[in-house]
Amino acid sequence: MNSEKLLSLAQKHMDVLCNVISDRSVGSMGNRKATQYFKNELSRYHWNTEETLLEVMDWKTDGATLRSANNSYEVFSSPYSIGCSAQGYLVSVQTFNELETKDISGKIVFLHGDITKEQIMPKNFVFYNPEEHQQLISILEKSNPKAIICATGHNGALAGGVYPFPMFEDGDFNIPSVFMKDVEGEKLFLEQEKLVILESKAERIPDTAFNIVGRKGKNVGRRIVITAHIDAKKGTPGAIDNATGVTVLLLLAELLKDYNGKYPIELVAFNGEDYYAVPGQMKYIEQNGNDFSDVFLNINIDGAGYKEGLSSFSLFDMPDEIRNIVLEAININPNIVEGLPWYQGDHGIFLQYGCHSIAVSSNWFIENMETQEITHTPKDNLEIVNYSRIPEIAVTIKGILDKLSS
Ligand SMILES: [Zn+2]
Known part of the structure; x- marks a missing residue:
């Protein structure tokens, strides 16, 4: 030819x-x-x-919203996450140590800063899965927050060219989550310990x-x-x-x-x-x-x-x-x-x-x-x-x- x-x-x-x-x-x-x-x-x-x-x-989503008493924030449903309609107190977590020590049970946990620098490998992904990623998933599952909000930047190596990148993209992880831009997260940080309402209209479809x-x-x-x-x-x-x-x-x-x-x-x-x-x-x-x-x-x-x-x-x-x-x-x-x-x-x-x-x-x-x-x-x-x-x-x-x- x-x-x-x-x-x-x-x-x-x-x-x-x-x-x-x-x-x-x-x-x-x-x-x-x-x-x-x-x-x-x-x-x-x-x-x-x-x-x-x-x-x-x-998987599909009809979008996500996050509101506090005075503000609303731009958030996106994490791909393959379940949806949620949750109301709870916002707990800020920036480091692994904070994740281990803060009480996040029944709260809405806000991950930002150092702890969100990398996309977390899916929990059942066998080919490459750093110990730290597996531990993070395991602590979150054990401590049972109502939902997770992640503020992220760029992570070319693991997440490609997207900004913000979804910290979780995992259909086997069953805590509802959303993600937002790191700059948007800086504003949300001021709302810690306050009541927020998170809705994510995401749905898994076999x-x-x-x-x-x-x-x-x-x-x-x-x-x-x-x-x-x-x-x-x-x-x-x-x-x-x-x-x-x-x-x-x-x-x-x-x-x-x-x-x-x-x-x-x-x-x-x-x-x-x-x-x-x-x-x-x-x-x-x-x-x-x-x-x-x-x-x-x-x-x-x-x-x-x-x-x-x-x-x-x-x-x-x-x-x-x-x-x-x-x-x-x-x-x-x-x-x-x-x-x-x-x-x-x-x-x-x-x-x-x-x-x-x-x-x-x-x-x-x-x-x-x-x-x-x-x-x-x-x-x-x-x-x-x-x-x-x-x-x-x-x-x-x-x-x-x-x-x-x-
Ligand atoms: Zn490829």
Whole structure:
């Protein structure tokens, strides 16, 4: 297939994933449309497809309000939080020590300052979960406040580019919570020990989602697993995160339609990288019996195709023999460079199981991960995509597979 045709195919897939379907958050109708589209496209190129049902939770809110005797404050329902209609005394908590020592039972607890510098990992998230996060959740659950208000700023590494960021984004955590800007929190601080009324019209909705796996090649020996998460955060078209990754997989479905190389190939659309419970990833691990020893190589695409800068291929745990093959394939294209290591993606799972892995992304994002204000916001839309990057990446991955097979 010539490069012009690949480019227009990439544009078509991106349009479907970001325009025709605007919301790909786990549990949404758009998410199911996206996985159905992915599956249909794979079938069209004669891949064997497997669809796995995931029981998930969708979520919506009609907004939140916070009032005191004299003021009202702008607050937002924490994603996946239960709603509430609560009235109680406001207790200010700025440090871990204050959380341990203050009596917050039956009160509305106001977290701000030092204690809200980071987004708290979901309580059942197994891949990365600092001791301090788990303790914070556990103390809150034991001390039983009526509700939680969090004043937050930026947290690029864990929460993406959003301001304010939700301190809790966890459907398994059952204390209702809202969040607000740190500057708004400074005003609320003056209301401590006073009575406040908090209402959050949030609702959890049980729903379904799917993982899609496509398979090609001989059904023997260790396999190469190429992955991209198909879900996006609520409130963003998720163009770079991660419609471009899914589109790379779809171009590979076409480029590899006659593949019969040494290694069986799996194309995996993971459902849940940007969702608190990572259901698709957990299910895939379970389906593989917690054992990835028959995975020869993982290639994960996430954050690729940004308009600025080059594409990056970061190599992890690579024996020289494979490393040289990969570098040779990368060096053919001047728009692709070897990238720095980063871990906030699905390749992290394969690394934990001891696989060789390549993480494909945009070099600009890797270098600006902490400070960029795009990820998980409406700014992550088609306007920031360099469409040429997508076929370049697909062709380079095909080049790697061809070299490994020969
Ligand atoms: Zn992502």
